[in-house]
Amino acid sequence: MQAIDLSKIDKILAGHQAEPGSLIPILQEVQLEYGYLPEEAIDYIADGLKISASKIYGVLTFYAQFHTQPQGKNLLRVCCGTACHVQGGEQILDHIKANLQLNANETTEDGKFTLQEVACLGCCGLAPVLVLNDEVHAKLTNEKIEEIINNAR
Numbered sequence: 001m002q003a004i005d006l007s008k009i010d011k012i013l014a015g016h017q018a019e020p021g022s023l024i025p026i027l028q029e030v031q032l033e034y035g036y037l038p039e040e041a042i043d044y045i046a047d048g049l050k051i052s053a054s055k056i057y058g059v060l061t062f063y064a065q066f067h068t069q070p071q072g073k074n075l076l077r078v079c080c081g082t083a084c085h086v087q088g089g090e091q092i093l094d095h096i097k098a099n100l101q102l103n104a105n106e107t108t109e110d111g112k113f114t115l116q117e118v119a120c121l122g123c124c125g126l127a128p129v130l131v132l133n134d135e136v137h138a139k140l141t142n143e144k145i146e147e148i149i150n151n152a153r
Contacts, residue, residue, distance in 0.1 A: 006044045008033050013048045023049065023059060027066060036067040064118065072107040072114035074152045077131045081120035087127035092140050093117060096130075099149055112153065 012029045016022035026045060031037050037060060046053040060066045078084075078093045093104070096115060100108055104117035123129040126138030130148070137148055
């Protein structure tokens, strides 16, 4: 694995040093810089803020927006909430897993796709739903899934 340039974090920390409650904005900016939050960055932030790395991990694991592993170029978030489940969301998720040959919270070997299973996307009337990057795809069928994935490739 390639070493990361931690000096980029110094500027981010300096911009938030005097602000109480700055951990989440710092994590957001660091993730934006690297695409995810590497372990080395988390330790560096902990040292810079004089807090424990375990406190940072507590925040990271609470909020779904944070990633501790590199993400694929295309992020597929599949809704598994009640409405989507009732409308066949689990079969949609299974079809995507088979098509991309990966499980939820994994990234394809070529780095093109990361698959996430989420509790709710707030589009219940459009179930079953997935979001590819920031684009909502509704009333999914296996055929629509094939088209979405092929277009994203």
